[in-house]
Amino acid sequence: IGAQFSGSTAALVTTGGNVGIGTTGPVNALDIYSGQGIHIQAGTPTSTAYALYNVGGSLYWNGAALGGGAGSGTVNSGTQYQMAYYASTGTAVSGNSAITTDASNNLLASAGLSVGTSAAPGSSLTIYNVNESTTMTDYTQALTKAGINIVTSYTDTAYTPGVFWSTADNNSTKPKAGVWMYESSLGSNLLLGTSGGYATGITNTMTLNYAGFVGIGSTAPQGILDILSSSGAIVRINTDYAHIMMHNSLYAGYWSFAPRGNGPLDIAFSTSDPGSSYIGTSGTYVSISTAGLVGIKTTSPAATLDVNGYAKLKLNSSLPVSCVSGTQGSIALTSTARMCVCDTSNTWSDVVTGAACSW
Numbered sequence: 001i002g003a004q005f006s007g008s009t010a011a012l013v014t015t016g017g018n019v020g021i022g023t024t025g026p027v028n029a030l031d032i033y034s035g036q037g038i039h040i041q042a043g044t045p046t047s048t049a050y051a052l053y054n055v056g057g058s059l060y061w062n063g064a065a066l067g068g069g070a071g072s073g074t075v076n077s078g079t080q081y082q083m084a085y086y087a088s089t090g091t092a093v094s095g096n097s098a099i100t101t102d103a104s105n106n107l108l109a110s111a112g113l114s115v116g117t118s119a120a121p122g123s124s125l126t127i128y129n130v131n132e133s134t135t136m137t138d139y140t141q142a143l144t145k146a147g148i149n150i151v152t153s154y155t156d157t158a159y160t161p162g163v164f165w166s167t168a169d170n171n172s173t174k175p176k177a178g179v180w181m182y183e184s185s186l187g188s189n190l191l192l193g194t195s196g197g198y199a200t201g202i203t204n205t206m207t208l209n210y211a212g213f214v215g216i217g218s219t220a221p222q223g224i225l226d227i228l229s230s231s232g233a234i235v236r237i238n239t240d241y242a243h244i245m246m247h248n249s250l251y252a253g254y255w256s257f258a259p260r261g262n263g264p265l266d267i268a269f270s271t272s273d274p275g276s277s278y279i280g281t282s283g284t285y286v287s288i289s290t291a292g293l294v295g296i297k298t299t300s301p302a303a304t305l306d307v308n309g310y311a312k313l314k315l316n317s318s319l320p321v322s323c324v325s326g327t328q329g330s331i332a333l334t335s336t337a338r339m340c341v342c343d344t345s346n347t348w349s350d351v352v353t354g355a356a357c358s359w
Contacts (some may be wrong), residue, residue, distance in 0.1 A: 117126045162179050162181060177194050207221060
């Protein structure tokens with residue numbers, strides 16, 4: 001079936017049911033060959049299912065505006081890679097979005113960016129995640145509640161991408177700090193790095209390894225705390241009642257190392273936990289004064305060695321050490337409990353009689 005106008009076929013229906021307007025060879029259900037386009041009168045059909053129609057100048061299909069926005073339009077000009085958007089509800093489309101892409105399809109935002117919320121960002125990047133949990137395994141055994149997840153392919157004995165800091169100037173191509181991971185068949189190590197020289201990048205590292213060991217200056221800690229420093233390791237504790245405590249849970253004992261007053265150092269053993277307070281005066285003490293005096297069971301030594309109690313020496317059945325210039329002043333007991341001293345003549349002599357000692 002065809003219709004002609006001035007000798008030309010204006011419309012044609014083929015035996016296969018295809019309709020052609022401006023063409024005698026339609027290959028689709030409807031082919032239109034015309035530079036005038038299609039005009040659709042504004043109005044909403046009774047049934048919008050699978051219908052193409054015009055509502056206020058906006059083109060709708062199947063009940064929804066084409067383009068997914070509240071309006072439609074054409075951006076006649078704009079910046080390359082810039083995303084067009086609706087500045088307000090209506091038909092005008094703007095090309096001045098603060099979010100753009102580059103030639104490699106990287107997403108760029110000249111203002112702050114919010115993820116997980118429609119609220120304005122409070123910083124350059126705001127990630128809103130309400131997946132809090134009172135169950136640790138929700139984070140240690142799963143990823144569904146993770147705030148940020150960095151995904152890589154596993155490679156044995158390899159370092160992974162992480163989070164790094166840099167500045168736009170002052171060696172901008174070098175990282176100034178970072179957190180990243182090392183993976184191996186043994187497990188994962190988490191590394192924290194800082195820079196002691198911006199021209200070099202990250203120069204200092206702290207490691208938490210797969211066994212829970214912490215390494216300061218070491219990427220392979222061999223104990224719970226492993227400190228490695230070529231310039232001399234320094235550990236400083238600066239708090240009120242500062243002390244170092246070691247607890248032997250098997251024998252319920254507490255060793256404490258603590259400064260007392262304005263300088264003396266007390267080393268104490270106690271069967272009770274001293275907690276965060278000063279270790280007190282109970283327990284068995286070794287006290288070292290600011291003058292270098294050592295006290296045993298006294299916190300106020302008055303001599304180089306001040307023992308509050310008694311001292312026990314071994315009964316020697318043989319010469320304990322040769323009496324020479326380097327051992328002069330040493331004391332020892334013979335097998336019969338005679339007290340002897342290595343004197344200036346390099347002889348072991350009885351401190352009472354002055355006679356040579358025999359062992």
